[in-house]
Amino acid sequence: MVRLKRKIIKPQPIKELKKRKFLEEYSKESLEKVVDIPPESNLDKNISYVKDVMGNSSDLVVRNIIIGGHTNLKAALIYLDGLTDNVAIDQYIMGALMIQLNGKIPADLTTKPEPLIDWIKDSGLIINDVTPTESLKEIIEAILVGDCAILLDGSNKALLANAKGWEKRSVDEPKTESVVRGPRDGFVETLRTNTALIRRRLKDPNIRVISLKTGTRTKTDVAIMYIEGIMDEKIVKEAVRRIKAIEIDGVLESGYIEQYIEDNPLSPFPQIQNTERPDKVASHLLEGKLAIIVDGTPYVLIAPAIFSQFYHSPEDYYERFLIGSMIRVIRIISMSFALLLPSVYIAFSSFHPEMIPSKLMIAMAAGRSTVPFPSIVEAFLMEITIEILREASVRLPGPIGPTIGIVGGLVVGQAAVEAGIVSPIMVIVVSLTTIGSFASPSYNSAISLRMLRFPIMVAAGLFGLYGIMLALILIFIHLCSLKPFGIPYLSSITPFRLRDMQDTLIRLPIPWMKKRPTPFHTQDKTRM
């Protein structure tokens, strides 16, 4: 019996797990070995090999050419149609190799393909980035990212010419983070454009870009950007380690990376910020944070993020300090509305009616007299309805989105009140809650607040204000326990530092903020 128990409780023996892991790694290695053979000097063999690996895909283009009119110099260009710039291939690769080299190849090289290919690299191709390679694996990888491979008959060396060019969106105004005042350019889906947008703002030679690849199949390019001399190097190392540890086949958006490298993925609060705005990234780099740019998405990650930066907007700094501070305070109030208003309504109307001024109480009671449900049911009904509306209006095609908003918000709300399903006050509460949650400048923190509102509503329905406070304390404990990249999530509120309050609840005039925020352990502590 005891033995049986032990067998059930005992986890799989470590030896077996190790063996399995070894086997997996071994098979992976052997798979790579198959690909990783040097190109042979026979051109046809190489071409057929590449075709084999790529499974004769229809977008794989193999173009056989003859270099410089010498019939013995057979070559082939291999690239993927659509990932390459046709003009570059036509004019600067094929044009150069076939026409411009006519009669210019040194006579002694025409019979020696090996030195010839180096000569072509140095003086033949009019392409900015050409790398020689001796591995078929590298050739295939290069073709997959949009390079053009040039293979020469008789040589086991090949050239990889950068001819990348694909359809891309132009730099556009960010859709999710619009501001009244501030730059209008936003990130796009191309990694290089994004790094350039940041570089355009920070002409600092100390900017460092670390390039990584994640995703065994998508091989997504990831770049970590930070300013050396400001950034705490420990955090950079940790970020690189975490990104390298990601084991997944596909990284399609920066959200994948975010969820892998977050300290507490189960928390409702985001510990890494995402943004579409290059100016925001630049300002965070200056504060000693790092940016993680992922190819294929306009959302750049900023890590480590602390709670206060989720209600900060770049606009706070562009407007004058009184306006910026007031906007920030209003934002905090509206976010607390989004979190607490429905639950306070429930608590007041069902547990503490004595707190409401008597005249208002009479009006509320009159409004509620036809409502058949207790206030918590009423609140849940309306809140869920409004969440459905919100989600639906995101999915709706552009022109009818606002219409549905009006129909949903006004018509349904009005009709619900007239039908006596909800009270008019409830409609006010729900609309304030929803509007309040959209005042938050970052979408993901607004979502987390909107989500947490439901458990608080349940607590309020059970225990009134006592319940709300207990729920809040639980949230506070959780917030205090979060430490993204070792930095307390509520930094500058707790652990309290008076100097960091310059840019937490309000914002002091910019000339007064001479120091960088302390929580990020910046190497260079002063701004000016």
Next chain:
Amino acid sequence: MGKQLADKRPISSRQAMSIVSSTILGVGVLTLPRVVASEAHEAGWIAILCGAFATSIVMIIVTKLGLRFPHLNFIETCSHVLGRDKGKSNKLGKLLSYPIIIILIAYYLVVAASISRTFGEVVVTAVLKETPLEVIIGTMLLTSLYLVKFDIDVLARLNELLLPLIVIPILLIALLSFQSFQLEFILPVWPGLSLSGFLKGVLLTMFAYQGYELILIFSNRIQIIKKSLWFNILGIIIPSVIYLLIVIAGISVFGDEELAILMWPTLEIIKVTEVPGMILERLESLFLGVWVAAVFTTTANFFYAITLLTQQVFGRGKRIWYGLGFTPIIFWLSLQPQNIIALFDFQQYIGYAGLTLGALIPAFLLIMAFIRKKGSSTGPLATKGPSAKEKSTAIQQE
């Protein structure tokens, strides 16, 4: 060495101050005006000041003891002071320190139970009239249990975060209630009062300052700076200011005779307070709602100290398991008093026990350490040479 010391110490001195303040501020404020008025009458506010002074003296002893053994936790301090020197097997010291630890744990358990019971009573009588008492106590303990799960820096940060939420509302209420201030109620300053009666009043106010002694348990995790002692004493000053204002408000609004017969005098003060603008008609529900935070920090800090001590005694295990084990014990203890009168009597005994334990144990240990010449008598910062100042700054930065 300074760097190492700082690395392991997650609690800043400001957080230590918050821990002291928010542990002291709890259910005491709900009954304090009655207790003071019944013993010290119009001179109640003087009693509060004397109580704060006496508590500060004990605080100095507690802090000095902590600074004398900056690297040892409480159990190690006990066994080191009572037993043989370090390096040799110290069975004697351990054996001698176990009774102290067990008495402390038992006392903390009773305190945590009585606090949650008192708050449960006031919530059930004033706000949630149909909710069973057990539910209030249970939810409070479970919320504390969630905190026990985390490391000590989370406790420190939570106390720092909640302290303004506790202090600002009660200060506002105390100030607002001065609307119905009547000067004749607080005069004469010194009524015909026997000294022994007044001293009893002081003693009773000192009960309301209980909780400061927890800093002893956490002391080896607190960053040491030159002003450590001042921060700890500031932690006593904050609640004493609140107590002072609320007692003056109570006496000036009701007079000491009437105040002495009110069951929950602070709630009565809040009831007569009017909010400017009439946004809210009555405030006591809101106050009790906010005061959940104050009571929570007291209960949870005691709970945390209990689990931390047991963990140190056994030297292994996760705190959450000890916490799970202690939750039903505290729950059961909290339901022992038959009614609220029995609870108040019970609290008196706890108060006496708290004064004895909170003051005598550290004083005894400090004297023993002094006699047996253990620990650094000058404190960790007053080391020789010019490096002392550098060290203190190094410690101050994390």
